[in-house]
Amino acid sequence: MNDPDPYADDPFFKFIPDGEWNACIGRQGEEENYIDGYIEASIELVEAIFEKQLLGQRDTLILPILYNARHGIELALKYSAFRLEKAGCSPKGILRRNHDISAYWKTLNDAEIGDERLNSLLKALQPFVESLARIDADGQELRYHENRDNGASLQDYSVANLRLIRGSLRSLHEVVRGLTYRVVDYIGELRTGTYTDGCSRSDLLAIARLLPDRDKWASQEFSVAKEHIRDRFGLSNGAFTSCLDVIQKNREMRALIGLETGLMFLTDETIVSVAAEWRKIHPMRTTESQSLRTSFQVDLREMLTDRTGHREIIHGLIERLSLDEIAELRALFNLGGDPYFTEFYEDAVRGGRKQPELASNPSGYLSRIIDKTNLLTCLQRSTHRLGRLALSTKLSDI
Numbered sequence: 001m002n003d004p005d006p007y008a009d010d011p012f013f014k015f016i017p018d019g020e021w022n023a024c025i026g027r028q029g030e031e032e033n034y035i036d037g038y039i040e041a042s043i044e045l046v047e048a049i050f051e052k053q054l055l056g057q058r059d060t061l062i063l064p065i066l067y068n069a070r071h072g073i074e075l076a077l078k079y080s081a082f083r084l085e086k087a088g089c090s091p092k093g094i095l096r097r098n099h100d101i102s103a104y105w106k107t108l109n110d111a112e113i114g115d116e117r118l119n120s121l122l123k124a125l126q127p128f129v130e131s132l133a134r135i136d137a138d139g140q141e142l143r144y145h146e147n148r149d150n151g152a153s154l155q156d157y158s159v160a161n162l163r164l165i166r167g168s169l170r171s172l173h174e175v176v177r178g179l180t181y182r183v184v185d186y187i188g189e190l191r192t193g194t195y196t197d198g199c200s201r202s203d204l205l206a207i208a209r210l211l212p213d214r215d216k217w218a219s220q221e222f223s224v225a226k227e228h229i230r231d232r233f234g235l236s237n238g239a240f241t242s243c244l245d246v247i248q249k250n251r252e253m254r255a256l257i258g259l260e261t262g263l264m265f266l267t268d269e270t271i272v273s274v275a276a277e278w279r280k281i282h283p284m285r286t287t288e289s290q291s292l293r294t295s296f297q298v299d300l301r302e303m304l305t306d307r308t309g310h311r312e313i314i315h316g317l318i319e320r321l322s323l324d325e326i327a328e329l330r331a332l333f334n335l336g337g338d339p340y341f342t343e344f345y346e347d348a349v350r351g352g353r354k355q356p357e358l359a360s361n362p363s364g365y366l367s368r369i370i371d372k373t374n375l376l377t378c379l380q381r382s383t384h385r386l387g388r389l390a391l392s393t394k395l396s397d398i
Contacts, residue, residue, distance in 0.1 A: 336378025
């Protein structure tokens with residue numbers, strides 16, 4: 001028997017079994033819903049005025065439009081500040097009950113977080129913060145006709161143009177969304193340990209892409225790139241050198257400057273041989289073979305023969321591959337199909353090696369890898385990211 005609805009007489013929260021129009025809130029909601037909700041509400045309101053020609057409601061709807069935008073900014077700044085504080089990237093002790101959006105923005109800006117994207121988004125958010133903080137410093141004047149001093153709210157203003165506001169809200173939405181997403185990604189990158197005091201992992205990847213190959217670092221091309229990079233990222237000579245040190249030690253970044261890095265157990269020759277055996281099971285599709293598959297005109301005896309060949313291939317590979325190599329093959333496939341930070345590649349190999357099934361049923365474990373129709377594509381991607389550049393090129397010809 002179901003428990004009685006505690007809100008049976010509630011005009012807003014009575015339970016209605018309606019999968020289409022029930023919205024998730026509370027324990028089923030997310031903090032991001034608050035940020036998105038207020039910004040989106042301001043946009044929907046201003047769009048409704050134009051679409052429905054609500055000229056008579058301009059003077060009333062403008063207040064929730066601006067308030068929702070301001071509150072969305074406040075929530076986004078708090079979301080960012082608290083997460084960066086927890087990650088050790090900004091000062092501790094931020095006032096969580098404060099509604100001063102200028103103070104929150106300043107806290108983030110003054111933290112001087114070494115991330116180009118994050119700093120550019122904060123800079124893009126600044127004019128919106130300054131504008132709404134100017135008319136409503138504490139989040140009161142857009143909600144009440146009188147302010148805390150018993151004076152008229154917004155008394156220094158008389159009109160607000162809805163066309164201007166509509167365009168600005170669209171831009172604001174993109175900035176706020178970009179900021180919250182970047183904060184999450186930036187904190188995730190910190191786990192890799194790949195950063196310097198002035199540059200994030202993403203910055204270092206961007207710098208590596210701007211550099212010539214390592215064997216050209218004594219050239220004029222390198223000198224030109226160096227000055228461009230220093231100017232773009234605001235780096236001193238020492239900070240630039242620190243970036244180069246990290247780049248040369250990182251698998252993925254080394255690949256961007258033309259340096260090869262070995263894998264843990266698999267050699268290039270072994271991977272090529274595995275790919276060649278995989279190709280026997282997954283031959284390149286011709287127009288004729290595709291039409292046969294489409295029309296299901298495949299002979300049963302041919303299918304059985306193919307399966308016998310499959311078993312022979314797996315058996316042959318098991319004879320040649322160690323369990324360490326099979327575990328690394330799986331890690332390569334996963335990296336190419338669902339990219340994760342390359343800094344965690346070795347851990348992925350070691351974790352795969354500990355899988356009980358690999359020890360108890362290596363043939364079945366390997367068979368599931370070889371059966372993947374996108375295995376070759378994934379191997380090409382992952383070996384390139386891991387610094388096996390020549391191998392990645394060679395795999396493209398199989």
